[in-house]
Amino acid sequence: MDIIVCMKRVPDSAAKITVAGDAKSIEQDGVDHVISPYDEIAVEKALQLKEAHGGTVTVVCLGVAAATKEIRQALAMGADQAVHLKDAGGNRGPLEIAQALAGVIKGRACDLLLFGKQSIDADNGAVGVMVARLLDLPVVSLVAQLDVADGRATVHRQSEVGTEVIEVTLPAAFTVQRGLAEPRYPKIKGIMQAKKKPLEEIDAPAPAGTMALDKLEPPAAREGGRIVGEGKDAVGELVRLLSQEAKVLS
Amino acid sequence: MAYESPDFFALDELLTEEERMVRDSVRDWVEERVLPDISDHYLAGTFPMELIAEMAELGLLGAGIDGYDCPGLGPVAYGLILQELERGDSGIRSFVSVQGSLVMWPIHAFGSEEQKQRWLPAMHRGEAIGCFGLTEPDHGSDPGGMETKAKKTDNGYVLNGAKMWITNGSMSDVALVWAKLDGRVHGFLVEKGTPGFTQQQMKHKYSLRASDTSELILQDVEVPADAIFPGVSGLKGPLNCLTQARSGIAWGAAGAAMACYDEARRYVAERVQFGRPLAGRQLVQAKLAEMLSEITKMQLMNLRLGRLKEAGKMTPQQVSMAKRNACWHALQIARTCRDMLGANGITGEYQVMRHMCNLESVITYEGTHDIHTLILGHKITGVEAFR
Numbered sequence: 051m052d053i054i055v056c057m058k059r060v061p062d063s064a065a066k067i068t069v070a071g072d073a074k075s076i077e078q079d080g081v082d083h084v085i086s087p088y089d090e091i092a093v094e095k096a097l098q099l100k101e102a103h104g105g106t107v108t109v110v111c112l113g114v115a116a117a118t119k120e121i122r123q124a125l126a127m128g129a130d131q132a133v134h135l136k137d138a139g140g141n142r143g144p145l146e147i148a149q150a151l152a153g154v155i156k157g158r159a160c161d162l163l164l165f166g167k168q169s170i171d172a173d174n175g176a177v178g179v180m181v182a183r184l185l186d187l188p189v190v191s192l193v194a195q196l197d198v199a200d201g202r203a204t205v206h207r208q209s210e211v212g213t214e215v216i217e218v219t220l221p222a223a224f225t226v227q228r229g230l231a232e233p234r235y236p237k238i239k240g241i242m243q244a245k246k247k248p249l250e251e252i253d254a255p256a257p258a259g260t261m262a263l264d265k266l267e268p269p270a271a272r273e274g275g276r277i278v279g280e281g282k283d284a285v286g287e288l289v290r291l292l293s294q295e296a297k298v299l300s
Numbered sequence: 301m302a303y304e305s306p307d308f309f310a311l312d313e314l315l316t317e318e319e320r321m322v323r324d325s326v327r328d329w330v331e332e333r334v335l336p337d338i339s340d341h342y343l344a345g346t347f348p349m350e351l352i353a354e355m356a357e358l359g360l361l362g363a364g365i366d367g368y369d370c371p372g373l374g375p376v377a378y379g380l381i382l383q384e385l386e387r388g389d390s391g392i393r394s395f396v397s398v399q400g401s402l403v404m405w406p407i408h409a410f411g412s413e414e415q416k417q418r419w420l421p422a423m424h425r426g427e428a429i430g431c432f433g434l435t436e437p438d439h440g441s442d443p444g445g446m447e448t449k450a451k452k453t454d455n456g457y458v459l460n461g462a463k464m465w466i467t468n469g470s471m472s473d474v475a476l477v478w479a480k481l482d483g484r485v486h487g488f489l490v491e492k493g494t495p496g497f498t499q500q501q502m503k504h505k506y507s508l509r510a511s512d513t514s515e516l517i518l519q520d521v522e523v524p525a526d527a528i529f530p531g532v533s534g535l536k537g538p539l540n541c542l543t544q545a546r547s548g549i550a551w552g553a554a555g556a557a558m559a560c561y562d563e564a565r566r567y568v569a570e571r572v573q574f575g576r577p578l579a580g581r582q583l584v585q586a587k588l589a590e591m592l593s594e595i596t597k598m599q600l601m602n603l604r605l606g607r608l609k610e611a612g613k614m615t616p617q618q619v620s621m622a623k624r625n626a627c628w629h630a631l632q633i634a635r636t637c638r639d640m641l642g643a644n645g646i647t648g649e650y651q652v653m654r655h656m657c658n659l660e661s662v663i664t665y666e667g668t669h670d671i672h673t674l675i676l677g678h679k680i681t682g683v684e685a686f687r
Contacts, residue, residue, distance in 0.1 A: 064302035119317065123321065126325075235328060235358055236321060236325045237325075237358050237359045238358060238359030238360065238363050238371045238373055241318055241321045241322055241325065242373065244321070245318060
């Protein structure tokens with residue numbers, strides 16, 4: 051079974067994010083980057099499926115030159131090979147990203163195509179399903195359980211309203227969420243083998259320029275809390291504020 | 301809040317991608333698997349046995365050994381592993397140091413082919429645990445005075461004596477016991493359960509509480525002829541092992557210092573007294589500046605030591621300087637941080653006191669501070685001051 055996983059390099063969620071002087075990007079100094087956590091879950095699931103059923107795992111990453119670090123991380127976890135679509139800069143919307151990814155995936159052996167449900171920086175949650183559409187593959191999003199047998203996948207799609215159990219014929223694409231798999235720590239041997247694994251580098255197509263990032267602003271600082279009273283005496287005022295001001299009670 | 305590892309001189313840039321990845325993988329593992337429970341283990345006086353399989357799975361046991369299913373990792377990456385483990389706890393790092401540097405390394409260097417085949421892959425997988433029996437109740441800094449003796453018999457050897465302060469001693473499947481045969485020191489592999497061989501845990505420690513420290517008692521212990529190390533005799537055997545392990549301790553002590561520094565730095569930023577955070581006080585800033593300087597010096601020394609080792613140029617005296625310097629300053633840093641955290645610093649909610657107590661052992665074992673001073677004194681002057 052050949053599995054392709056798309057992964058993105060994102061700032062570490064523990065990093066302190068500040069807006070750079072150009073007001074269009076984030077300050078890169080001192081910011082660690084990681085594989086976007088949902089993508090990392092997809093990599094882990096791919097490795098587990100490969101260990102159970104055999105086959106190959108290929109990771110595809112559209113990212114700046116420095117994304118080699120995150121690609122090596124996926125190889126150290128156990129992926130067999132990688133494709134780095136090198137991004138020289140410029141803005142791309144989800145569709146453009148999807149087109150670039152679909153361009154390199156097309157024609158490669160692929161029974162399962164996995165994505166994180168969204169990246170933790172852009173948070174669009176759009177690329178996975180778009181790539182599937184561009185490649186004419188069936189797609190299930192928000193997958194929290196995934197089993198494969200006899201050329202079919204049985205998946206649990208978990209959303210706010212409940213769990214849908216869906217059966218899909220392979221090849222198919224899936225966007226995955228927390229709970230599907232717990233990413234492993236790269237092992238010493240895996241790390242040492244990672245640098246010898248094939249890493250194909252391809253220049254990403256130049257952005258079409260249809261989308262421009264105008265301005266980046268940090269979220270407004272949160273206001274401090276308010277103590278409205280103590281003990282029983284505070285209940286009346288608290289209920290009034292919750293219903294009239296915060297409007298969370300009716 | 302995630303740990304921010306101090307790297308004031310951007311030494312990260314001097315590491316290879318592989319070295320950084322190894323460090324980061326172990327750092328994440330320590331954060332998620334060691335730190336949540338280590339304080340409880342420390343208070344209970346137990347070693348977290350459940351972590352052995354995970355450390356083996358990561359490949360940390362004997363990671364520097366080449367061949368016999370071991371990864372053959374370079375000395376800088378190996379040092380970084382130990383630094384990160386001791387950021388968690390000196391007991392965890394001690395476990396890995398003993399297994400890798402004091403048992404697997406000598407088996408690899410001095411053992412027979414059969415001994416290597418039998419023990420190295422199993423020890424790397426964590427299926428067999430080892431300990432190193434050199435120190436005795438009455439012979440610490442002076443191992444040459446050891447009283448444990450071996451006698452040749454028709455079938456092999458018979459061992460008599462006692463070893464003390466042995467890390468991993470009770471849990472070990474195999475003990476590397478150093479004993480005198482006809483007046484010369486030799487290494488013997490003694491297996492758990494051999495009649496007359498007792499492994500007894502030492503209680504009532506105030507330091508390295510999350511570590512198995514034991515006594516080994518050998519009473520007419522018969523071992524087969526192939527239990528002896530064929531490749532070495534004399535004190536240089538155990539001393540060579542110690543050179544390996546001590547270089548790792550220098551890295552480990554730096555890790556403990558980094559943990560304390562990071563904790564104190566955060567604490568003073570938040571702790572408000574007299575209307576503003578302690579971080580803004582000159583006395584506090586002086587301590588932070590001093591500690592960061594010492595940590596940076598340790599890191600520089602360790603990295604250079606690792607590169608020298610890589611090139612096959614590291615000397616035992618350089619190791620002594622690095623071990624001595626790192627342990628001394630790590631202990632001072634732990635004490636200072638304990639002080640900076642005030643009353644909170646004595647609780648298990650914070651790490652500083654645990655590290656501080658651990659470092660009292662780390663500065664003592666594998667060559668006390670004073671012994672390393674004398675090794676350096678000997679190197680500088682050419683005159684031995686030991687005896």
